[in-house]
Amino acid sequence: MISEGFYSILRYTPDSARGEAKNVALMLVDERRDIARLRVAPLSQITPKLNEHGVLDKLLVQFGSRLQAGELRDQAQVNALSRAIGPTLSLTAPIPAAIGDNVDATLKALYMAFVAPRQSRDAGISHGQLLDRLVKACRKAGAAIEPGAYVGDMLFDAILSGLGRRTPVQILSFDGASPNPRGLEQAAGYFLFALNRIHEDGLCVMQPPPEHAIDPARASYRRIRNWMEDGRVETIGPEGLPSMAASMSGAELLPLVMST
Amino acid sequence: MSEQGETIPIGLIDPVGATELMEGGGRHHLLLRQLDRVPEETIYALGREPHEVAVTYSSPTRVACSDGKTYWLKPKAQRGLAVELAAGRIVSRTGAGPNAKIVEVPAVVFRDDPRLGRFNGPVVGSLHLPGTFSTKEIRVMIGSGQFDSRVVDPASRALVIATQTWLNVEDAQVRVGALDGRVYSVDHGVALDAQLRGRPTNVVVVSIPGVSNDLGREWAIMKMAVETIESIREEEILAAVAGMPDAPGWQASFARRLAVATWLIKRQPYVGDVMREWCGVMS
Numbered sequence: 178m179i180s181e182g183f184y185s186i187l188r189y190t191p192d193s194a195r196g197e198a199k200n201v202a203l204m205l206v207d208e209r210r211d212i213a214r215l216r217v218a219p220l221s222q223i224t225p226k227l228n229e230h231g232v233l234d235k236l237l238v239q240f241g242s243r244l245q246a247g248e249l250r251d252q253a254q255v256n257a258l259s260r261a262i263g264p265t266l267s268l269t270a271p272i273p274a275a276i277g278d279n280v281d282a283t284l285k286a287l288y289m290a291f292v293a294p295r296q297s298r299d300a301g302i303s304h305g306q307l308l309d310r311l312v313k314a315c316r317k318a319g320a321a322i323e324p325g326a327y328v329g330d331m332l333f334d335a336i337l338s339g340l341g342r343r344t345p346v347q348i349l350s351f352d353g354a355s356p357n358p359r360g361l362e363q364a365a366g367y368f369l370f371a372l373n374r375i376h377e378d379g380l381c382v383m384q385p386p387p388e389h390a391i392d393p394a395r396a397s398y399r400r401i402r403n404w405m406e407d408g409r410v411e412t413i414g415p416e417g418l419p420s421m422a423a424s425m426s427g428a429e430l431l432p433l434v435m436s437t
Numbered sequence: 438m439s440e441q442g443e444t445i446p447i448g449l450i451d452p453v454g455a456t457e458l459m460e461g462g463g464r465h466h467l468l469l470r471q472l473d474r475v476p477e478e479t480i481y482a483l484g485r486e487p488h489e490v491a492v493t494y495s496s497p498t499r500v501a502c503s504d505g506k507t508y509w510l511k512p513k514a515q516r517g518l519a520v521e522l523a524a525g526r527i528v529s530r531t532g533a534g535p536n537a538k539i540v541e542v543p544a545v546v547f548r549d550d551p552r553l554g555r556f557n558g559p560v561v562g563s564l565h566l567p568g569t570f571s572t573k574e575i576r577v578m579i580g581s582g583q584f585d586s587r588v589v590d591p592a593s594r595a596l597v598i599a600t601q602t603w604l605n606v607e608d609a610q611v612r613v614g615a616l617d618g619r620v621y622s623v624d625h626g627v628a629l630d631a632q633l634r635g636r637p638t639n640v641v642v643v644s645i646p647g648v649s650n651d652l653g654r655e656w657a658i659m660k661m662a663v664e665t666i667e668s669i670r671e672e673e674i675l676a677a678v679a680g681m682p683d684a685p686g687w688q689a690s691f692a693r694r695l696a697v698a699t700w701l702i703k704r705q706p707y708v709g710d711v712m713r714e715w716c717g718v719m720s
Binding site: 181186269274276277282285286289290 | 547
């Protein structure tokens with residue numbers, strides 16, 4: 178059974194003078210069944226700049242809230258919005274779509290075709306990808322997170338909020354396309370200095386070096402872990418993101434195997 | 438090269454009467470009937486790509502489809518969509534080009550632009566190849582230093598030459614991967630038509646800007662391409678013409694499809710000799 182609907186692409190133009198727009202998200206609306214969905218690209222692949230990442234994330238969260246609130250359900254509303262917003266974030270005019278029984282499958286197919294950034298192979302997990310995973314894990318668990326945000330004068334990779342406290346987060350990946358151990362040490366040093374300045378407890382998400390990594394990367398990884406331990410900063414790996422996010426939202430994950 | 442044989446348009450052939458072309462015809466006939474009973478999984482178009490500029494009647498259109506992939510739609514082909522689809526399936530099987538599928542296009546997909554209503558119904562979709570460029574685009578890219586012609590891969594070039602020669606592709610087109618230099622055969626609307634008896638008489642070589650026409654013309658490389666073509670079984674060739682809608686624009690009658698398959702089967706063993714000679718190797 179095919180239902181009639183439409184989709185629209187959200188485009189990000191960081192510099193309107195240059196006019197180079199990037200597709201960042203796809204919105205799908207099934208008018209008959211009154212269903213709307215939004216799928217957002219990993220923002221680290223849209224912009225490597227941390228503060229830009231933060232601004233773009235805020236815009237998309239606002240947009241997602243409007244969609245969830247029942248706005249933008251018909252083509253006239255979308256047309257009006259596409260004329261009104263921009264130039265930083267713009268919206269294509271609605272494009273007709275044939276929507277199958279599984280709305281999410283249709284959303285995924287359209288997203289993969291027209292929005293998804295091309296993945297580079299075997300490049301490891303970059304800083305940006307790790308940040309995307311953190312944001313995704315938190316949003317899935319219902320924990321509040323703001324990527325690329327300031328506390329006072331200090332810029333952090335992300336700020337987690339929950340259980341009546343905020344936690345600045347540092348992302349460090351030794352597994353990207355070209356990890357730079359010295360640069361990572363400088364980033365870790367900045368993070369510890371910044372935490373000291375704002376008197377907050379922090380969290381460090383670290384992707385360890387791969388097995389074939391050069392010795393300086395391994396040494397640097399151990400060094401930073403020691404610094405974090407000395408600074409009483411909790412350190413977790415990517416595998417710890419879901420449970421950490423759940424704990425920040427106040428809903429601990431159930432164990433996979435429950436004893437009777 | 439041998440003398441060119443008599444040309445018989447496929448549409449005029451009666452597969453029962455054309456005994457010379459129908460060696461093993463009874464078996465092929467039965468097999469194709471069987472294959473026709475196994476329907477290809479239907480995919481349908483979900484939505485077209487956003488148009489940056491006004492489209493014209495001849496503009497190609499890309500759509501996202503229900504199998505999660507993206508296809509270029511072809512609503513008509515000079516010699517019928519049956520030819521376009523069969524050739525697309527064959528080049529996909531040899532690895533010389535993108536797969537082709539029957540794409541059902543619901544009217545809703547182009548409801549906003551009546552000019553594009555021609556895409557509605559069953560049409561042929563050719564799998565989109567991201568990161569590849571046509572020879573026309575490559576010419577421009579070379580001029581601006583965006584394409585390095587040295588990356589072009591001789592093995593895939595040889596495979597495309599051998600496959601397009603087998604299929605007798607006219608107005609042949611290729612696309613080339615900008616990063617890996619892989620060459621792909623695309624657009625097969627004018628192919629499989631002339632019933633040239635005997636071996637192929639023309640080697641089909643598409644010129645790629647900045648690249649010698651002799652790239653891939655080494656038997657050591659070409660041999661692998663020929664082996665790939667020779668490895669395709671009769672059943673696979675028949676499957677390439679099976680399960681097509683007999684809708685307007687398809688020219689997909691059973692007789693015509695059987696004639697196409699028979700012609701391909703008869704032509705297949707000659708490809709090796711023709712390519713060997715082209716590479717300067719005497720058999």
